[in-house]
Amino acid sequence: MSRVLITGIAGLFGANFSRYLIAKGYNVIGIDNLSGGYLENIPSGVDFYNIDLLDTHSISNIFKNTRPDYVYHFAAYAAVGLSHFIRNFNYQNNVIASVNLINECLRHNIEKIIFTSSMDVYGSGNPPYFESHVPKPEDPYGIAKLAIEQDLAAAHSQFGLRYSIIRPHNVFGLYQNIWDKYRNVIGIWIRQILEGMPITIYGDGTQVRSFSDIQFCMTPLSHLMSEFDGEIFNIGADQHITINELSDTLRGAAEGLGYSASTIHMEKRKEVHTAFCDHSKAKGYLEFEDKTNLTDLMTRMLKWARIQPKREVKMLNYEIDSGMYAYWRNE
Numbered sequence: 549m550s551r552v553l554i555t556g557i558a559g560l561f562g563a564n565f566s567r568y569l570i571a572k573g574y575n576v577i578g579i580d581n582l583s584g585g586y587l588e589n590i591p592s593g594v595d596f597y598n599i600d601l602l603d604t605h606s607i608s609n610i611f612k613n614t615r616p617d618y619v620y621h622f623a624a625y626a627a628v629g630l631s632h633f634i635r636n637f638n639y640q641n642n643v644i645a646s647v648n649l650i651n652e653c654l655r656h657n658i659e660k661i662i663f664t665s666s667m668d669v670y671g672s673g674n675p676p677y678f679e680s681h682v683p684k685p686e687d688p689y690g691i692a693k694l695a696i697e698q699d700l701a702a703a704h705s706q707f708g709l710r711y712s713i714i715r716p717h718n719v720f721g722l723y724q725n726i727w728d729k730y731r732n733v734i735g736i737w738i739r740q741i742l743e744g745m746p747i748t749i750y751g752d753g754t755q756v757r758s759f760s761d762i763q764f765c766m767t768p769l770s771h772l773m774s775e776f777d778g779e780i781f782n783i784g785a786d787q788h789i790t791i792n793e794l795s796d797t798l799r800g801a802a803e804g805l806g807y808s809a810s811t812i813h814m815e816k817r818k819e820v821h822t823a824f825c826d827h828s829k830a831k832g833y834l835e836f837e838d839k840t841n842l843t844d845l846m847t848r849m850l851k852w853a854r855i856q857p858k859r860e861v862k863m864l865n866y867e868i869d870s871g872m873y874a875y876w877r878n879e
C-alpha cells in the first residue's frame with residue numbers, strides 16, 4: 549500500500565484525513581510542530597515526527613527514511629485577520645515552510661502533492677467565487693496561499709511535479725483547535741460556552757459565511773491522490789448563514805446539553821463581509837456532497853470538547869501593533 553505523508557497531521561484536516569486513510573489501509577507518515585494541533589489528535593498507527601517544516605535538515609531526513617509516495621500538505625497557521633500583524637511569521641510559516649517541503653518532494657521524486665489553499669485567495673470579489681476567478685487576496689495569509697499555488701505551477705512546469713489544490717472555506721469538526729484566540733469562530737465560541745463566558749461577535753454579526761463538516765472533504769481529498777493534476781477545487785458548504793444566525797444555532801445546540809450562553813458584540817474587524825464559493829466543479833468531479841447538519845455537528849463538537857484536557861490559550865507576539873483590535877491586545 550502507498551505511503552502518504554501528511555503535514556499538519558495534528559490539526560483538523562490532518563487528524564480527520566489520517567483516520568480516513570488508515571481505515572483504507574494506507575501507511576501514514578505525519579509531520580506537525582504541534583503549534584496549532586495536539587498530539588492526542590493523531591491516531592495510532594501514524595509514523596509521527598514532531599518537526600517544524602522550517603527545519604530543512606529534519607525534513608530531508610524524514611523523506612530519506614520514510615520515502616513517501618504522496619504528500620498532503622495541510623500545515624499552516626491560518627489566521628486571516630491576524631496575518632496583517634504577524635507578517636514575517638505568516639510568510640515564514642506558510643510560504644518558506646511550504647517551499648522547503650516542495651523542495652523535498654522534488655528531490656525525492658514523489659508521485660504527487662496535494663495542497664490546501666484557501667477561499668481567502670479570492671479577496672473581496674463578488675461571491676459566489678468560482679475557481680476561474682482571478683485571485684486577489686487582501687491579507688498576508690491569502691497572499692501566502694496564492695504564492696504556493698503559483699509555486700506549485702512553476703515546479704510542475706520546470707520539473708514535472710504533479711499537484712492538485714483545494715480551496716476550502718470554513719470547515720469545522722472534531723479535533724479543531726478550540727483554544728486559539730484568533731481563529732475558528734465555532735471553536736472559539738465552544739470554548740467560551742464551556743467556560744461560562746458570553747460568546748463574542750466581531751461587529752454587527754451580519755457577515756455571511758458557509759460552514760461545512762470536515763467529513764465531507766474526505767472523499768474529494770482522496771480522489772486528488774491519483775486524479776485531476778494541476779486542477780483547483782473549491783470545497784465548502786452551499787448554505788450561507790450570518791454570523792448572528794450561526795451563534796443562535798450554536799447556542800441552541802449548547803442549550804440541548806444544559807449550557808446557556810449570552811452574546812456580546814465587539815469592535816468590528818476589517819474583513820470581507822460576504823464570502824462563499826461555488827462548488828459545482830468539486831461536485832462534478834470529486835463526488836463532493838455537502839450534507840452538513842450544523843446543530844448535529846455542533847452538538848458532537850461540544851460533547852468532544854468538554855472531555856478534552858484544559859489547555860492554555862496562547863497569545864502571539866505581534867510584529868506590528870498599529871491598529872490592533874482591543875480584544876487582541878497583549879495586556
Ligand SMILES: NC(=O)c1ccc[n+]([C@@H]2O[C@H](COP(=O)([O-])OP(=O)(O)OC[C@H]3O[C@@H](n4cnc5c(N)ncnc54)[C@H](O)[C@@H]3O)[C@@H](O)[C@H]2O)c1
Pocket residue numbers: 555556557558559560561562579580581582583584585586599600601602621622623624625626641645664665666667715716717718719720724725
Ligand atoms: N479549516 C478550514 O476551514 C480551512 C479553510 C481554508 C483553508 N484551510 C487550510 O487547510 C489546512 C488545514 O487546516 P486546519 O483547519 O486543519 O488547520 P489546523 O490549524 O487545525 O492544522 C494545521 C496544523 O499544522 C501544524 N503546523 C503549522 N505550522 C507548522 C509548521 N511550520 N511545521 C509543522 N507543522 C505546522 C499545526 O500545529 C496544526 O496542527 C491549512 O493549510 C489551512 O490554511 C483550512
